Amino acid sequence: MYKKILLPTDGSDYAAEEIKRATDLISEDGEIIVLSVAGKLTSTAFQKRSSVRKVNEGMYEEAEDNVKQMLNLFDDSANVRGIVEVGFASEKIIEVSEKENCDLIIISSTGKSGLHRFILGSVTEKVLKNSEIDVLLIHNK
Template sequence: MYKKILLPTDGSTYADQEVERVEKLIAEDGEVIVLSVAGRLTSSAFQSRRKVKKVNEKLKKDAQKFVDNMASKFDEDMNVTKMVLTGFPAEVIHDVAEKEGVDLIIISASGKSGIHRFVLGSVAEKVLKNSDVDVLLVHND
């Protein structure tokens, strides 16, 4: 059994499968950290700072919704910590795992469709290759 599990989410529809795995693998007094990483745009000559700020706020709000939704799937007696951070997903996941001293990262092999599916796949791959702790890669159809 694992004492501390990191569960990154991008809001994909596979949360139930990931929650089931956490519940099977976590110690009775364990903690699950539900994390969503919001991307961050920077302003350019083609986009105003105000527009970029608005998009970044939306990305952060979406990430918070993803975390809240995932966390709500756990029983009330489960020790769940919610985190929303900004940055490059694979890097942030690695940093949180290290800083929080997690024993296991559970991440989906695929998530959203289209370009997001490709990006998430690369995030999962980077996490898997660079992690110093166990990673459970959940295959979703």
């Protein structure tokens, strides 16, 4: 059993399976932390700062919504809380796992492959390669 589990979410449809795994693996007095990471754009010479600010605010609100929606899926007896961070998803997932002294990260893979995965990169793959704690990968198709 694990004492503290980090459960990153991007708002995808895999929350039910992630929650089931987390609640099965958490110790009776353990804690689950739901994390969503909002990206952050920086303005360039071709963009208005106000436009970039609105996009950033929208990404932050979406991350907040992701956390709220996942928290609402937990049983009332669960010891769970949410965190929203801004930055690069894989870096923030690892950073929060270390800062919060988590002993497990549960993360989903969407099963993307080929050119799509090459262009977008893979948050899951980066977490798997760089985390110093256990990572449970849930493969989704």
